[in-house]
Amino acid sequence: MKVWLIANDPRIGEMLEHSGLFAAVLHAVPGQPLSPDQGDCVVVSDKLLNSHEVVDLKACAPAAEIVYLLSNRDDHQELKRLQSLCAAHGVKFVPPKLTAEQVAGEIAMLCAGSDQRASRVIAGIGALPQIGLTSSLLLLGVKLGGMTGARIGILGLNGWNPGDAGLSYEGKYVDDIWGALQGRQLRPEELLRGMHHLTSSVYYLAGNRDLKKLYYYQPEGVSWLIQTAKQLFDVVLIDAGAYLDHALAAQSVYESDLLLVQLNQSQQAGDQWRRQRDQILRPVFANAEDKCVLLFNKMHEGPDVETAKQLSRQQGMPYIASLPYIPGFSRGEAERKLLERVHPGFGGELEKACRAVMQFYELPQAEPELRADKKKEAASWLRLSRWSRAERGVAAK
Structure with missing residues (x-):
């Protein structure tokens, strides 16, 4: 699987390359003819292509996975409208306010099916x-x-x-x-x-x-x-x-x-x-x-x-x-x-x-013994804390 990247941030491409999940990461510019194969992924930033252009891109390359990188907007309704448009035309999207590493991780999940581990x-x-x-x-x-x-x-x-x-x-x-x-x-x-x-x-x-x-x-x-x-x-x-x-x-x-x-x-x-x-x-x-x-x-x-x-x-x-x-x-x-x-x-x-x-x-x-030790430790810590405060109070006098 190849990734075609139409975005300004070069760090995203570097991280996708380092992930080892894709055969190649190809950089493109708006207006450049693309020839994605079946199963390839095209990642597009909304700063370079508007929503109408992304819908047209999906129509021209129906076999490819299109991922739209969304940036934050003052109007939350506009953001919801874009997400609805993506859902209607089979375009996947990455939400705003993420780091470049997180954006690359989202792309890997959407295109390559990589698992997201519990973060604890x-x-x-x-x-x-x-x-x-x-x-x-x-x-x-x-x-x-x-x-x-x-x-x-x-x-x-x-x-x-x-x-x-x-x-x-x-x-x-x-x-x-x-x-x-x-x-x-x-x-x-x-x-x-x-x-x-x-x-x-x-x-x-x-x-x-x-x-x-x-x-x-x-x-x-x-x-x-x-x-x-x-x-x-x-x-x-x-x-x-x-x-x-x-x-x-x-x-x-x-x-x-x-x-x-x-x-x-x-x-x-x-x-x-x-x-x-x-x-x-x-x-x-x-x-x-x-x-x-x-x-x-x-x-x-x-x-x-x-x-x-x-x-x-x-x-x-x-x-x-x-x-x-x-x-x-x-x-x-x-x-x-x-x-x-x-x-x-x-x-x-x-x-x-x-x-x-x-x-x-x-x-x-x-284990019960460990819990008992922690209770004793907490009690001794509190006693020490109170003693320290009392000592400081005496010293102040």
Whole structure:
């Protein structure tokens, strides 16, 4: 099988050649006569050929696989129109906001049928800001690490909120390593040193504090961060925040196997999620909706509010846990002891979510002795932390 490439980015052709999946990668220009054989693939960028020209190309070469590389647009309806046009004429497409390597991977899947391996990355998005997504993911990561003994990395890729409230955070932030990401120079050992230790096997990198940098993060740099984290950890959890219109969130969604959508019982949350789904998720990330599951938070009980099962049916999506509203959360956040406090009602629901993740990735449960050791270690770490704070308080006097 040969690939005919009509695109501006030479890196795509280089990566297709290095994949070894194609007999040849041939570069072409708009207007050049093509003679693809049965089963060949023609890859076209929408920056060089418009949709009408791509439809004409498919009509001239019906035996070839045509792949249309889409770029992002301000109007989500236009993007949906292009995707519908592709479906009508048997043209496959690659969504926008991807790195050159990811584009090459998508082409390989569409044309050569290459498998996409599980990435062991789970991204969480909130229907609304301040819905408790960061704290839920931190507690989920600590619980999952305790139940499995696996190394868990949590990345704060929320562009609008660093996610350090409630913690005595001692690590770096995403904006601290911005330069290393842009140059793809960040090394695994450097990332690990910059992360905050939640437990001996769970690490956290807080998100972006510099709002002016938000739209300067490039897909290549964010992808490099996620790939680096995958080298260090068995499972990577990502806090992508409540806004998906930047590279931090886009790469989080693309790289994930599961997308945890956090809702509460408010009408506003449900409405906002549907807007995100219809205007961003479906047009930009064509198949992302297939990997969405619900994670409810701040849930109340009573005859005047809907249950998790009712909300799940309304959204047409399964849910893995329903975390209750805990009044003491605000105090724990103010005291920066969010992970040290015991939250009644949380444990059972967190365990449900962890078991779902364990089943999905076939993670074994830790041996009882290992779990007991981790509990002792966590308890001693908390005692040491309190003793250190007390000593600092005495010294200050």
